[in-house]
Amino acid sequence: MLTVNHLSIAGRQNGIVHDISFEIHEGEWFALVGQSGSGKSMTASAIGQLLSPNLQATGEIWYEDKNLITLSSSEMRQIRGKRLSYIFQDYQGSFTPFLTIGYHFEEYQRRHLTLSKTERIRQAKSALVSVGLSEEIYTRYPFQLSGGQLQRVSIAIALLLKPDILIADEPTTALDSVSSFRVLELLSRMQEETGCAILFITHDLRHVKKYADRIAVMKDGVIIETGDKNEVLNHPKHAYTDLLIQSSPSLRSLNPLTFAGVIR
Numbered sequence: 227m228l229t230v231n232h233l234s235i236a237g238r239q240n241g242i243v244h245d246i247s248f249e250i251h252e253g254e255w256f257a258l259v260g261q262s263g264s265g266k267s268m269t270a271s272a273i274g275q276l277l278s279p280n281l282q283a284t285g286e287i288w289y290e291d292k293n294l295i296t297l298s299s300s301e302m303r304q305i306r307g308k309r310l311s312y313i314f315q316d317y318q319g320s321f322t323p324f325l326t327i328g329y330h331f332e333e334y335q336r337r338h339l340t341l342s343k344t345e346r347i348r349q350a351k352s353a354l355v356s357v358g359l360s361e362e363i364y365t366r367y368p369f370q371l372s373g374g375q376l377q378r379v380s381i382a383i384a385l386l387l388k389p390d391i392l393i394a395d396e397p398t399t400a401l402d403s404v405s406s407f408r409v410l411e412l413l414s415r416m417q418e419e420t421g422c423a424i425l426f427i428t429h430d431l432r433h434v435k436k437y438a439d440r441i442a443v444m445k446d447g448v449i450i451e452t453g454d455k456n457e458v459l460n461h462p463k464h465a466y467t468d469l470l471i472q473s474s475p476s477l478r479s480l481n482p483l484t485f486a487g488v489i490r
């Protein structure tokens with residue numbers, strides 16, 4: 227569904243991502259993990275042409291028969307939102323504070339869907355209800371909502387557009403554990419309902435263990451290991467992956483040999 231081939235990202239002075247390749251299959255939950263600064267967000271941004279202008283992406287990012295890197299801004303806008311949606315850690319930045327939640331829905335709906343105004347409002351309210359929020363939120367302003375509620379609004383908008391791929395860049399980092407749980411369960415439900423693929427960026431291997439199908443581990447701008455979730459978590463090939471697992475408390479016991487103290 228999405229094939230990244232030899233992607234590199236560089237600034238004027240330095241390289242950030244170095245020749246990475248991976249594939250996201252239809253309907254799968256693909257987790258990109260690794261330490262802070264390893265290039266996960268830059269990789270996610272490159273897919274939707276969202277890199278800052280001082281950064282240059284080279285290589286290929288194939289979605290259907292299009293190399294996304296070569297598309298014009300207007301061609302990319304046709305795909306981003308409707309076919310490829312983002313949910314960010316910085317949900318505040320995704321909303322304009324002085325515009326109502328309804329207005330945010332409208333903006334996406336008008337750009338990507340052909341519906342009457344009444345139908346747009348009906349669908350938006352129904353999307354809010356489906357993520358566990360009240361219809362009344364439609365007329366509220368972003369500053370009147372909590373972080374967890376705003377992140378659920380982001381998901382409701384994504385849900386409405388039914389993208390093929392949802393890129394969720396640390397969507398729960400700024401949330402408390404109950405809100406995080408709700409958001410992840412919603413993403414999981416959305417995936418079941420719409421069959422979309424999810425590119426999930428996280429530091430938290432517990433979330434990977436619970437939700438992901440496959441994992442890519444990134445370090446210093448390079449993918450050092452990719453594979454099936456259980457394979458990577460139970461039999462890491464790279465010492466760095468092992469270190470990530472060791473430093474995730476609830477995952478230490480995944481490897482019974484480690485748990486028994488037979489291997490480190």
Ligand SMILES: Nc1ncnc2c1ncn2[C@@H]1O[C@H](COP(=O)(O)OP(=O)(O)OP(=O)(O)O)[C@@H](O)[C@H]1O
Nearest residue numbers: 237242261262263264265266267268269278280281
């Ligand atoms: N606009 C920019 N210009 C130059 N370098 C940048 C720019 N934005 C980010 N970087 C650098 O790119 C590197 C990778 O950043 P990125 O945000 O992709 O890391 P990450 O793996 O997502 O980290 P985190 O988990 O902390 O979000 C970092 O060293 C960062 O300083």
